[in-house]
Amino acid sequence: MRFADRVANIKPSATLTINAKAQKLRQMGVKIINFAVGEPDFDTPYHIKQAAVDALKKGFTRYTPASGIIELKEAVCEWISKYYGLKYQPHNVLVSCGGKHAIFNVLQAVLNPGDEVVIPAPYWVSYPDMVVLTGGIPVIVPCVPENNFKLTAPALRDAISEKTRVLILNSPSNPTGVHYSAEELESLVEVIKVRRDLVIISDDIYSRILFGDNKWVNVTMVDHDLLDRTVIIQAVSKTYAMTGWRIGFAVGNEDLISVASKVQSQSTSNPCSIAQWAAVEALKGDQSCVNEMVEKFEERARYVVGRLKAITGVRLVEPQGAFYVFPDLSPYYGRQYKNKQITGSVDMADYLMEEAHIAVVPGIAFGDDRCVRFSIALSDKELAEGLDRLETALKNLEG
Ligand SMILES: Cc1ncc(COP(=O)(O)O)c(C=O)c1O
Known part of the structure; x- marks a missing residue:
């Protein structure tokens, strides 16, 4: 079938692609920690x-x-x-x-x-x-x-x-x-x-x-x-x-x-x-629900920034708002796993998904291939476990 040229020129949503990969692994019984979400983890007040x-x-x-x-x-x-x-x-x-x-x-x-x-x-x-x-x-x-x-x-x-x-x-x-x-x-x-x-x-x-x-x-x-x-x-x-x-x-x-x-x-x-x-x-x-949510995001942002900064080679611009962090993981590009070389943010996201079972969005989708995006709209427990997994996965690339 023939489709409009203007549609051929647009990409499918990167987050949907990541979520589809995460879903596939979940169906195989793998516990994925999903840092790729773009929405608050709180319920509507x-x-x-x-x-x-x-x-x-x-x-x-x-x-x-x-x-x-x-x-x-x-x-x-x-x-x-x-x-x-x-x-x-x-x-x-x-x-x-x-x-x-x-x-x-x-x-x-x-x-x-x-x-x-x-x-x-x-x-x-x-x-x-x-x-x-x-x-x-x-x-x-x-x-x-x-x-x-x-x-x-x-x-x-x-x-x-x-x-x-x-x-x-x-x-x-x-x-x-x-x-x-x-x-x-x-x-x-x-x-x-x-x-x-x-x-x-x-x-x-x-x-x-x-x-x-x-x-x-x-x-x-x-x-x-x-x-x-x-x-x-x-x-x-x-x-x-x-x-x-x-x-x-x-x-x-x-x-x-x-x-x-x-x-x-x-x-x-x-x-x-x-x-x-x-x-x-x-x-x-009543606007108190917003203040409570923002307080929580700020607390989590502080925690995630601290954890990321402690990982060798990770560079980070600290967020001042929203609920994302966008660390530069490019110092790990060029490294190998299972005979595959990590050449950019898509490979890095694939590596983290396959080896650490954490879902992140490749930075290339946001116009910067050095970085990957982590959402902090996750529970404290999931954030801690996900960052432990990230730390181990990046350590395994060293050497
Ligand atoms: C910067 C920015 N603008 C707009 C939107 C769209 O928001 P909505 O869910 O209200 O369509 C988003 C959603 O992720 C966003 O991050």
Whole structure:
């Protein structure tokens, strides 16, 4: 059968491939410790689930407006005002089926074939493929661990061409967990300001999962002049342990949101009516569940960082938020096991899966082949056992 060229150019999700391999080993009775998960290990808080039950009982089971219910759009505006100090109206909000879908709709709304999108690497796996699906061209800018994997103003200036239409920023980052400070964003804004037609997608879905003294800030908070051409991406998925409910938001310029809403209206229509009411409760209800979860992630991050740093040859940029660590294991590349040579992050992930029975995501999927991604959304017991296994597996490669 013949398929569309644009689909031939995208890759299947790396995490799905890893999970399929893990599943195969599990079926053979092997106990895999899964560091490849991209979601909190906590259950959705009770009061949020209860709001869904209430919605169901009240009969909110029909189509809603395609871009989301007004109550949820208002809740998003209140929430953004509380955490960003920015004022938006419901017409600035599109409610989509997760943050991923919100980004997809925005890219569909702004890109023409041949338009370029600047994406700093390491990046979240789906950005380049979503750009390719629109006919756009991802322009990947490698960011080095020596600069904490962050984009610099000179690198951004070099990456921007006549064809650049969009810049995607993600802070705190999946996979590195690093977060841009106000000063770092100010230096990027100097470059962004010059290109008045550039749209910025600020993927902020980990904004509330920040550790220590790190303060939440994004480009629009640094420079209000960018408000009109920045789209904020948010979701209840990670913040409220609601990955399966599929509710995310795009917030920004009214015209852009209206075009992105049109895209959604001709594809999925509204996100699940019941999940939308659960999201209203998530955003407006008791927020202590978020603080408890973040405390736990921070404690685990400290533990995992300590353990990884103690392993010979492992290099690491410490995460400031989210729930991932992205260590550089490349000093072990070139080593052999069972007559196979480890040449990159895919081989390393295969080795760790086969020999240590731990699942990690190869860094190449995030645009950096030196590293692999570990999620820290695992129980303390699993983290300890998984890191013991990693330590032994890497030791076995030495010599
Ligand atoms: C940086 C980033 N953006 C967006 C998403 C998509 O989130 P959602 O589950 O709300 O679609 C993810 C999920 O892993 C992510 O890590």
